[in-house]
Amino acid sequence: MERNITQQLTPATVDFDKPGKQIGVFHVPLSSHDDAWGVIPVPVAVIKNGEGPTVILEGGNHGDEYEGPITLGELIRGLDPAEVSGRLIFIPAINQPAVVAGRRVSPIDGLNLNRTFPGDPLGTTTQQIAAFVNDVLFPMGDVFVDLHSGGSSLDIIPSAVIEPGKTPEQHEANVNAALAFGAPVTVVIDNRGDPRTATASAALAGMTAIGTEMAGAGTVSIDALALCRRGVRNVLAHVGVLPGETVVAPEAPSRLYELTGKAHLIAEDDGVFEPIHKLGTEVRAGELAGRIHFLTQPGRTPIEMHYRADGIVYGRRQPGRVRPGNCCLVVASPYERKPA
Numbered sequence: 174m175e176r177n178i179t180q181q182l183t184p185a186t187v188d189f190d191k192p193g194k195q196i197g198v199f200h201v202p203l204s205s206h207d208d209a210w211g212v213i214p215v216p217v218a219v220i221k222n223g224e225g226p227t228v229i230l231e232g233g234n235h236g237d238e239y240e241g242p243i244t245l246g247e248l249i250r251g252l253d254p255a256e257v258s259g260r261l262i263f264i265p266a267i268n269q270p271a272v273v274a275g276r277r278v279s280p281i282d283g284l285n286l287n288r289t290f291p292g293d294p295l296g297t298t299t300q301q302i303a304a305f306v307n308d309v310l311f312p313m314g315d316v317f318v319d320l321h322s323g324g325s326s327l328d329i330i331p332s333a334v335i336e337p338g339k340t341p342e343q344h345e346a347n348v349n350a351a352l353a354f355g356a357p358v359t360v361v362i363d364n365r366g367d368p369r370t371a372t373a374s375a376a377l378a379g380m381t382a383i384g385t386e387m388a389g390a391g392t393v394s395i396d397a398l399a400l401c402r403r404g405v406r407n408v409l410a411h412v413g414v415l416p417g418e419t420v421v422a423p424e425a426p427s428r429l430y431e432l433t434g435k436a437h438l439i440a441e442d443d444g445v446f447e448p449i450h451k452l453g454t455e456v457r458a459g460e461l462a463g464r465i466h467f468l469t470q471p472g473r474t475p476i477e478m479h480y481r482a483d484g485i486v487y488g489r490r491q492p493g494r495v496r497p498g499n500c501c502l503v504v505a506s507p508y509e510r511k512p513a
C-alpha cells in the first residue's frame with residue numbers, strides 16, 4: 174500500500190523540521206452522525222534545536238496509564254529549546270479517545286493501540302493512529318520511548334523496559350538506554366513475541382526502543398511518577414539531547430530481569446484470586462502463588478496456583494474477581510546480559 178496516504182489522511186498542524194517549540198495536533202478523520210467532517214485532534218509537540226538525534230516520546234498508548242502523560246506534559250511546557258540538542262517529538266496522549274475515556278482501549282473501535290501496529294491508514298481510528306506513528310513519525314526517529322504503567326488491571330513494579338533488539342547492536346543500545354533510565358528494576362519484555370506493539374514496530378524501523386511500566390491500578394503513583402520524571406530526563410541525557418550523562422543518578426544499579434514464556438499465571442477458574450506474596454518477593458517455580466476462592470460455594474476447596482518460574486513477583490492483577498484467562502501474576506526472572 175502507498176503509505177504516504179497516511180500523511181494525507183492524518184495531517185499534523187506542526188512542522189517537524191522547524192526549530193523552536195511547537196504544540197499542536199494531528200487530525201484523525203472521524204465522520205460521525207453529528208459531525209460529518211469532524212476529526213479527532215491528537216496532541217503532538219516538537220522541540221528542535223541544533224544538531225542531535227530525534228527522540229520520539231509516547232504516552233497514553235493505553236488511556237488508563239498516567240505517569241507517562243503527566244511527565245511528557247511537564248517536559249513540553251517546561252523545556253527551553255535552548256536546552257535541547259536535536260529534536261524531541263512528543264505524543265503524550267497518543268490514543269486520545271482512550272485517554273479521554275480513561276480506558277485501556279479505544280471506546281470508538283474497541284482496539285488496543287499497542288496490538289495494532291504498524292496500523293492501517295485506511296483502517297479504523299486506532300489503526301489510523303498507529304499508522305501515523307509508524308509511517309509519519311518513525312522514519313524521523315532515532316530513539317523511541319513508550320511510557321506505560323500497569324493500567325486498571327495490573328499493579329507492576331515501577332521499571333524500565335527493554336524491547337528485544339532485532340540485531341545484537343540494536344539490543345545493546347536498547348539495554349543501555351533502558352539502564353540509563355535508572356529504575357531499580359529493568360526488564361526485557363517481548364510481549365510474548367507479539368510484533369504489533371509500538372516498541373516492536375520502532376525496533377523494526379531501526380530505532381533504539383525502550384519503554385516503562387510505572388505501577389498501575391489505574392491510579393497515579395507518587396513514587397512511580399517521581400521515577401518517571403527523572404528517568405525520562407536521564408534517557409534524554411544518555412542519548413545526548415539534554416546535557417550531561419545522567420541528570421539524576423539512581424541510588425543503586427538496576428537489577429536486570431526478563432519475562433520468560435513461564436512468567437504469566439493465568440486463572441483457570443471463575444472466582445476471587447488471593448495472592449500469597451507482595452510485589453518484589455523472590456519466589457521459586459512450584460511454590461504456592463495464590464488461590465482462587467469460590468465465594469458462593471463455601472464448601473468447595475479453593476484452587477491453588479503455583480509459580481512456573483524462579484524470580485520476583487513483578488506484576489499482580491488488581492481486581493480480585495477473576496475469570497478463566499485472566500492474568501493473575503507475572504514473575505520476572507533474572508536476566509544475564511550477554512557480553513557486547
Ligand SMILES: [Zn+2]
Nearest residue numbers: 235238321322
Ligand atoms: Zn500500557
